[in-house]
Amino acid sequence: MARNVFKLTRRAALFGSGAIVGAGGWSYLRRNLPVLDGTAHLATDNREGYLNDASGLSQTPVASHRMLGLADQEDLVGSLREELRIARNNGQPIAVGAARHSMGGHSLPRDGRAVTLRHDWLFADPAAGTYRVAAGARWADVIRHLDAIGFSPKVMQSNNDFGVASTFSVNAHGWAVPFGPAGSTVRRVKLLTADGDLIACSRRENAELFRLAMGGYGLFGILTELELEMVPNARLEPSYEEMPAAELGSAFVNALSGNPDIRMAYGRLNVDRDGFFSDAMLITYRPADDQTGIPVAQESGFVSRMSRHIFRAQLGNEPVKQLRWGIETRLAKTISGSATRNSLLNEPVVTLDDRDPDRTDILHEYFVSPESFPAFIEACREVIPASYQELLNATLRYVMADRESVLSYAPEPRIATVMLFSQEMTGRAEADMHRMTHALIERVIAIGGTYYLPYRPHATVDQFVRAYPRAREFAAAKRRYDPGLIFRNNFWDGYLAEL
């Protein structure tokens, strides 16, 4: 029998904290942010002929934008070939995207043809532990299909809005362990090349192209379908461990090497400026004793949506940042309970949406070896609070080595630190973010680490090449497979075109 004891989830704990903040009085919630008077607003207005991404800061002129959805599944390849033909005849670039949550125009072709894929067929093979899925399917679709047959995606990002082909194209990673990036769980893909040929790529067929397209940002062709690995769904229970921040790298390694039953793991760092990145928490999930009657995967519900109040109340408010940390380290661990693997993965981005036209959420992510983690903490402590960016969240994951993809961000096992900043939509904030990102990347490269590519294009080309030593090889291969450079986006234009 399924347990029907009501237990609060991690998200519910956050909601609870919202009520506590409310009880603490309105003055506690007052923001201390620089005034916007006299600043130039960068907000863009979705003008006709332009396309943007989730940052809101990448407005790019496009010649056309075509949505290929459920109605086009029958002849998707025919429609894509037609787009290719028009692009070639007009000398235009083409870029395919899904949710356009990458933040540097990685899915935007300047003056070219943008295509959005949104179709969701899926065929699972439980005996083989794999499924075939449409390139434009979102992870929410995948979870819904797999949940119904007792399975779960092996590796995906922390949110369910993203496209499956996008995940392969940025070679995303998640917090399921012990795995490398998502590409390591992809068996085979179908790719429409610059010549209009639809070919299969895997570790045996067109293997070079498979490794280039994995984390290849759509520059080697259009993915139409993928075959991925899945794992059984399970009911999981969390454990919490607090420690000084600098110890989190080795704590991750120790936890994962000695406990094969850990299925998911993430870390958190405190973000208040006073004690910035001094404390950490490691949260690990193991199978619960009771695996009967596993419930249908939940998306974040009312309680989860409410947690955004405390999350957003941190903005410009140091006491609330401290309060949130206190609640998460003390209250959450005593009241949170089990959840299914699929429910933990089934979180939409919109849960924490800021809904503030004057601000945008900007992510950063850095990958360092567990041994370099204390030096990374030191670098963050010196660089981030010296900016005026508002860091609202820092989450850590452990990523196994990826020695397959050419633009690999984890050539060895890495501790990944994801940071969510709330940035003003102003020129001064963009300049400050640019300066701060540049400084942080420099410090990360100095300790042998890398930064994640799908975020804001604030690294210099020189930093990109130092962080990704195979970048020139990647650009040369692109010119070989796509000599007409038909698959192009702002990532190619801003970084690789120069190499």
Ligand SMILES: Cc1cc2nc3c(=O)[nH]c(=O)nc-3n(C[C@H](O)[C@H](O)[C@H](O)COP(=O)(O)OP(=O)(O)OC[C@H]3O[C@@H](n4cnc5c(N)ncnc54)[C@H](O)[C@@H]3O)c2cc1C
């Ligand atoms: C809130 C948030 C949380 C995130 N969490 C994580 C995380 O936990 N782990 C992580 O690794 N990343 C994370 N990311 C980054 C995220 O994985 C990438 O930005 C990802 O690309 C988003 O998917 P998308 O569908 O929006 O991709 P898009 O931005 O639409 O596309 C990304 C790239 O894939 C290419 N592409 C898309 N579809 C195809 C196709 N059919 N054929 C060929 N190329 C294609 C595009 O051209 C583009 O270069 C997060 C981002 C956000 C905003």
